Amino acid sequence: MCLKRLKKIARLYKISVFSGFQYFKADTIMELISEVIFSIGNILFWYCVTDMGYELSGWSLNQIFVFVAYSELFFSLNSSILGVCSRFWYIIYSGNLEVLLTKPIDCRLRFVVLNMKLSTLINGIIKFVVLLMIANYSIVSIRGFLLSILIVVIAAINLGVIYFIFSYASFWIGKMDPINEVADSLTIFNKYPLVVLSKIAKVIFTYILPFYFFSTFPAEVVLEKISLKNGIYGCSTLCITLGIWMLINNLIWRKGLERYEGING
Amino acid sequence: MRDMKELMVKYKALTTIYIKQFYKYPIPLFIKLIYVPVEAFIYIFLWNYLGKSSSVDINYMIIYYILIGLIKSAYPFRHISINIQRDVMEGSISNVLVRPYPYILPEIERYTAWIFLYSFIFIPAIIFVIIVRNVSVYYAILFVLSFAIGNMIQFLVWYNVGLIALKIERIRGVLLGVSALMSFTSGSLVPLFLLPQWMEQVTYLFPFRYYMYFPLQTMLGEISMSDYMVSLALSFVWCVILWGLSAVQLRSGMSKLQANCA
Numbered sequence: 001m002c003l004k005r006l007k008k009i010a011r012l013y014k015i016s017v018f019s020g021f022q023y024f025k026a027d028t029i030m031e032l033i034s035e036v037i038f039s040i041g042n043i044l045f046w047y048c049v050t051d052m053g054y055e056l057s058g059w060s061l062n063q064i065f066v067f068v069a070y071s072e073l074f075f076s077l078n079s080s081i082l083g084v085c086s087r088f089w090y091i092i093y094s095g096n097l098e099v100l101l102t103k104p105i106d107c108r109l110r111f112v113v114l115n116m117k118l119s120t121l122i123n124g125i126i127k128f129v130v131l132l133m134i135a136n137y138s139i140v141s142i143r144g145f146l147l148s149i150l151i152v153v154i155a156a157i158n159l160g161v162i163y164f165i166f167s168y169a170s171f172w173i174g175k176m177d178p179i180n181e182v183a184d185s186l187t188i189f190n191k192y193p194l195v196v197l198s199k200i201a202k203v204i205f206t207y208i209l210p211f212y213f214f215s216t217f218p219a220e221v222v223l224e225k226i227s228l229k230n231g232i233y234g235c236s237t238l239c240i241t242l243g244i245w246m247l248i249n250n251l252i253w254r255k256g257l258e259r260y261e262g263i264n265g
Numbered sequence: 266m267r268d269m270k271e272l273m274v275k276y277k278a279l280t281t282i283y284i285k286q287f288y289k290y291p292i293p294l295f296i297k298l299i300y301v302p303v304e305a306f307i308y309i310f311l312w313n314y315l316g317k318s319s320s321v322d323i324n325y326m327i328i329y330y331i332l333i334g335l336i337k338s339a340y341p342f343r344h345i346s347i348n349i350q351r352d353v354m355e356g357s358i359s360n361v362l363v364r365p366y367p368y369i370l371p372e373i374e375r376y377t378a379w380i381f382l383y384s385f386i387f388i389p390a391i392i393f394v395i396i397v398r399n400v401s402v403y404y405a406i407l408f409v410l411s412f413a414i415g416n417m418i419q420f421l422v423w424y425n426v427g428l429i430a431l432k433i434e435r436i437r438g439v440l441l442g443v444s445a446l447m448s449f450t451s452g453s454l455v456p457l458f459l460l461p462q463w464m465e466q467v468t469y470l471f472p473f474r475y476y477m478y479f480p481l482q483t484m485l486g487e488i489s490m491s492d493y494m495v496s497l498a499l500s501f502v503w504c505v506i507l508w509g510l511s512a513v514q515l516r517s518g519m520s521k522l523q524a525n526c527a
């Protein structure tokens with residue numbers, strides 16, 4: 001049963017991967033180049049800041065590059081796989097949901113799989129490795145590495161779940177295209193280390209909206225700025241937060257479906 | 266003259282329709298009220314934190330980034346390109362082309378309607394900055410002028426980007442590419458005076474600095490009158506270049522266009 005389901009997902013995935021390159025080659029290549037330019041911009045920002053004599057207390061330039069590497073990894077995960085969750089409102093708004101509900105795979109999972117961008121993910125992983133090499137990977141703890149990757153993945157899934165909840169607002173409000181802008185604007189929480197926040201803000205962005213886990217926390221784990229024990233504690237907190245958000249997600253989804261009306265069934 | 270008058274009547278009518286349409290969906294406006302302050306909040310924390318280690322004026326950096334954030338997200342420019350891409354991909358561009366006005370006109374109207382509505386947020390925010398920063402009336406007026414021309418450039422840039430869809434259909438990568446280039450050369454990533462000299466020279470090759478860095482410098486009173494006039498003249502030159510480029514793109518794109526929605 002599970003294998004059959006996996007096969008279906010794999011088939012869908014194959015379609016999504018090749019259609020981008022097949023039909024929009026120039027645009028896909030342009031997209032990859034642009035992502036590299038953005039990363040260079042990130043590095044340039046920190047070079048200029050350091051050059052001006054500013055310091056991120058407790059973080060050397062190499063350690064900041066490790067943060068940037070994690071920031072890039074999270075960003076690529078988000079834009080290649082889970083960022084699309086913020087566009088799910090269109091399926092609801094356009095009245096196509098009931099068609100998708102008849103398919104043998106959960107329509108949300110199907111939507112994510114069909115919109116995956118493998119090229120962006122590969123590009124992100126390459127950038128991640130290169131940035132770690134620039135940062136001098138000897139400062140990276142091997143022990144914390146696997147844990148940090150796990151944290152990034154869970155944080156990305158968590159954000160995807162939050163995006164879905166935003167999208168469900170379409171059941172009540174209708175057109176929700178500003179959600180795309182909000183989703184894009186959330187990337188600012190991934191751009192700078194959130195150690196700069198005040199204590200209250202840190203609590204909010206750790207326990208309620210888990211933005212601290214996007215790239216700041218994984219970088220702290222891998223740089224051994226926090227102990228492995230605290231790392232595992234943080235990871236557990238993240239899992240609990242994810243569980244709560246998934247619960248809210250399912251609750252709103254069901255309430256939304258009760259309200260839904262469409263003409264394509 | 267009569268044609269012009271007729272065109273203005275159509276222009277006015279369509280702009281009013283767009284204003285009504287956007288007014289019916291005010292959520293984008295409210296959402297802006299959330300995420301623009303959130304961005305400002307991050308910058309304030311960041312520069313306050315960084316400022317602990319340096320004697321450089323952090324207030325300047327904070328106001329710089331808040332202003333950049335405001336100018337950058339004042340109006341939804343990227344929508345211009347996205348709309349054109351949608352017109353091309355769905356084939357609805359053929360419906361627009363048979364109407365008795367140029368293709369650029371509905372885009373200008375939609376843009377004017379956005380400006381009208383978004384100004385309810387942007388103008389009070391700018392007035393707040395003017396009061397906090399104690400900007401003189403003289404520089405405030407110069408800012409308005411530079412910002413207005415900057416917006417014209419911004420519109421034409423994204424209109425041109427949208428027209429690329431006539432050649433390659435999907436322009437998601439192009440949008441991202443232009444945004445990346447813009448962050449480098451407009452001063453939104455790093456203030457341009459902090460860039461290495463050769464890199465700062467390169468920014469003159471692109472129009473982006475004229476709709477972000479130039480109005481910002483004016484607002485902060487960091488530009489001499491002669492430099493202001495030069496930048497203003499160059500802004501006009503960019504407008505002409507971009508206008509010409511859009512005409513060329515539209516003509517060559519139309520020869521390739523295939524649509525079945527007419």
